[in-house]
Amino acid sequence: MKCLGISSHISLGLLALLAGCSSDSSSTSAVDDLKSSIEGDIEGATENNNVCLNDGYSAMQGATGEILCMDSAGNLSFWINPDGSFGYPESSQEAGTPDSNSSASESGAASSDSTSTENIESSASATGSTETPASCADSKALYTINGVSYYQSAQGYIYYYDGACNQVKVESAVSSSSAKPSVESSNDSQPTVSSSSVTPVENSGDIQTPQSSASTTPAENNSSASTATSNASTSNGNSPTIKYAGAAATIENDNGCVNIDGGTVTITCAGDYNFSGNGDGQIQVNAASTDKVELYLNNLTLSHSSDAPLYVHNADKVVVNLESGTTNTFSDASTRTTDYIKADGTKDTTGAAIYAKDDLTIKGEGTLKVTGNYNNGIHSSNDLRVRGNPTINVTAKNNGLKGKGLVDIEGGDITISATNGDGIKSDECNVSGTDTTITEGKGIVDIKGGKITITKAGDDGIQAYNYVFIRDSVSAPTINVTSTGKGIVSENRVYINAGKIDISSGDDGVHSNMNVYFNGGYTTIAAPKNDGVHADSTLTINDGTIYVTNSYEGLEAWYIKANGGITDVYGTNDAWNAAGGNDGSGNTSQGGQSNWGFPGGGGMGPGGGGMGSSSGFLTITGGVHHAKTGSGDTDGIDSNGELTISGGVVIVECQISGGMGGSFDSDGNANLTSKTVLGFSSGSSEKGSNYSVSFSTSSYYGTSNVAFKPTISGRYMVTTTGQPSQVSNVSSYSKSVTFPSGSTVYYNE
Structure with missing residues (x-):
């Protein structure tokens, strides 16, 4: 079994996951039929990329290595253990039914006493099972699998506790998908690409870029450079609620990982943090490099008089969740008075209203309004992702959205005004002296759905150093670009x-x-x-x-x-x-181009040595x-070569109306054999009859x-x-x- 990629968490309606299961014969027969069907599908699914098969199931990563397979309604249907065995929710309490005192039982779902069928290929032997420490439990378990109890948060996501009583959110396990160019042979020695499979080369699953190894941690200093320090804390399992009022913030349900100094709120460990109110200050994330921090915004308005209102110094990733029906606003200062010293000794300044040194995801159903008065609107030095269906409005002095390694948009309604820069930008590359080269897996803008409106771009609308990829893997996107420079542009593809x-x-x-x-x-x-x-x-x-x-x-x-x-x-x-x-960017000789944008391509032009000296x-x-x-010296279809x-x-x-050319023109051989060709002109055509x-x-x-x-x-x-x-x-x-x-x-x- 191969599980590739981890996407954002999903809210599941699991409270009735066993509703309707009983020990009567008709119900048992239905369950047996389900088992037989699933077993047959699993046996014949060795070439299937979906670990839970292609019949509507979604896969979630369990705590002890098992894959939890949810049906289309979000109910647990079965799970697959690391050793390949699998189990079903009608089995014993230990194998995955809700606790007898759990919310599922209270809502009418069957408890472990309501079924007498045996677990097929029981999962009791799964390795790594550990009971949830009793001291951690702050609510009734939703269900238990392989000794691990699962709970549902107020926000609707599923979590369990590790040995240190830290909440661990259950993530969905995403299967791989291939997207590689299909290069075909050609009679004219030119590379061609099949019409059904032309897609950029990707890593499996979501396009991933390596995490930054630098840990940037500021110290408070408003006038001079400050040296980075490393902060790491352990949560007590609570989900804090922080409320801003003017230049101060207050906290409820403290988890031991929040430091408040006036309007500066510093988060030092993984967990869920709820924010609301109206204030002047900064949310700083300075957690361990393995920590995932989730910020839930509920009508938060935050500005800063001399810096960025949201700054991610260090984390594995930060997710900004926009609560449904809320409007959340960030605006930064037009100048900066604070420098931060990075691990390599160089200075770093927050270059955006929302500025992250690590992966940043924006998701939810709410609204986010960002004004970047200093430079960019939203910036990630690694990957910037948009998930779900948020409404995002960005006004920036320079770039609107920038993910240096990757900008990955799956949905939402995004409006951008970038006064002097690009609307959306990803520009990571390899730099050697004065030369830059493509880095595969970085410098990518990948738009899979949503509505994007770039009302103004002082430079380019959408720009990527490696490639721009616009597709409908989630939904068909709608993109409107108004730019002073190029509309959509890439150095590569x-x-x-x-x-x-x-x-x-x-x-x-x-x-x-x-x-x-x-x-x-x-x-x-x-x-x-x-x-x-x-x-x-x-x-x-x-x-x-x-x-x-x-x-x-x-x-x-x-x-x-x-x-x-x-x-x-x-x-x-x-x-x-x-x-x-x-525009002067073309080159009729093209002798310097050594590949055609395909992996390993090197000199596929005429004569096998790059593009050669042919004119086109x-x-x-x-x-x-x-x-x-x-009108004028114009050509309809013109080739400076063949x-x-x-x-x-x-x-x-x-x-x-002058010169030479006409409907069809070429400086080399011309061969017009299609029967459905028509040329209309006020002057004769150089080529064709x-x-x-x-x-x-x-x-x-x-x-x-x-x-x-x-x-x-x-x-x-x-x-x-x-x-x-x-x-x-x-x-x-x-x-x-x-x-x-x-x-x-x-x-x-």
């Missing part, structure tokens, strides 16, 4: 696999210094001064819709490969261009595409294979199947696609 994305940018809409992949979703881009989509190396379109409403050049890369999808592109210069571009490649094998240009259109539907409207056919905006034109009503008038058409003409009836065509701009193409495959 950009993957758009799902979601509805709307970008308005002062620079490129989507940009990568290496590769961009479109595998799904609906992306709308307005980038009037630069490129709609730009990749210094490769742009691959496998699926999804790309709608470039305005750009200098619509789609640009050294190598453009369209295998599928729908594109509707307008460029005032070229609509598609396989070469360098207006443009290949269309599938999809439905509409390309339109402005041009191949062997499949797909391609409609070009080129308003050339030109026909002198006048056209207007009032009629459809084409061949028996394809027809389109142009939005411009002219006198030259390009087709691949002979003389085009006016089409009076489009009902004879078997298929049609309406582009986002409103025009419809009719065609036969």
Whole structure:
């Protein structure tokens, strides 16, 4: 058995987990049927990544190594021991039924006396079982498995006690999921990527980054640098409640791990801490590097006159829980008067209103409002995660959300205004001298769901050094970006696999210094001064819709490969261009690129030695595409090297009014063999078969294979199947696609 990854805790309705179980024959038969079904599934599930099978179960990590398997209603169905044996809740008290005096019994659930069936492959032999110390118990146990009693907190999560009476929260055990690029061979010696499996290389489960080894611990000093110290405490099991009032804070239910000095509240060990009130002060987390600290916010308003209101010095991870129906507000000072000395002797200053040196997770159903007057809004020097469905509003002088190692968003409604910086940023990399290189597993923005609105970004909207990954593994995300710089950008790779994305940018809409992949979703881009989509190396379109409403050049890369999808592109210069571009980031020689963004890739270009000296490649094998240009020396589909259109539907409207080019242009070989190709232009095309056919905006034109009503008038058409003409009836065509701009193409495959 292999359990990979630990996600945030889940609240379970377990109070009636055994309701309905009894010793009568019909009930026993139903339980036996369940056992048989589960045993059969387990026996045949050796290749299944879900440790509790793929039938609606969720897995939780038990205290002694067992996996607790909950059904879709959140009830305990069975558990699997470390030795592979398993048990069921109808077994004896020791094997997992509620205590006879527990809440479950009081609510009508069967006690251990209500069943006479034996435990199949009893879990009594599980190793590591220890009875819960009697002195720890502060409430009635919910249930007991292998000698460990489990309890339910007021917040709804499940926990047990360790030998030192510390509360240990039960986490869900997440199975692994693979997401690796699938590299296929290609006749033109160029790498291609399959349309169904193009995803970045990840570690198993959630993308993990190594924990920081540095322990940063401040001492109080408002005027000079202070030296870090290490704090570690042991909780007595309580969950403190801290309330702010002005420059002071008070505590109830102290667990022995909270120090209060005026408005400064320092937390020194793992546990749950409840905060409310309105004050001027700081919450400091300075726990052990193995401690998980949970902060529950219930209408807390906290500002600080000279520092960050929330500072995580040290912990394994900190989770900020936003209680449902509450609004919680943090704002920091516009200056800093305190420096903190890190373990390596360098200075550290809180660079955000919420500033964490370790992993930080924000979750819940409440609202969080953050104003970063000094620099960033929310910052983690490791991983920043958003879980659940919180509402987060961030206004920042620099970056809105920054997770140096990772920004991982699964849900929520997030609004960001970043005056001078990026909306969302992850920038960790390896630095050697003046050079920086990619660090796998770091420098990642991974958006799996939620609604993200970046109303203003003084620089880029979403930026990652390694890669940006937009997908729908939780739900299809909705992303709206307004930026002065680029909309979505990465030094390495950009993957758009799902979601509805709307970008308005002062620079490129989507940009990568290496590769961009479109595998799904609906992306709308307005980038009037630069490129709609730009990749210094490769742009691959496998699926999804790309709608470039305005750009200098619509789609640009050294190598453009369209295998599928729908594109509707307008460029005032070229609509598609396989070469360098207006923003100056392209490189027509590309000799310095040594891989294509795949693991182990090294020199996969023509001739096997990087990209070589070729000027570009443009290949269309599938999809439905509409390309339109402005007037001037413009090209519809342009390659500074080779041009191949062997499949797909391609409609070009080129308003050339000088120079050379037209609907289709290439500086190398051109091979247009798809039967569903149409070019409309006011001047002849350099490539393809030109026909002198006048056209207007009032009629459809084409061949028996394809027809389109142009939005411009002219006198030259390009087709691949002979003389085009006016089409009076489009009902004879078997298929049609309406582009986002409103025009419809009719065609036969």
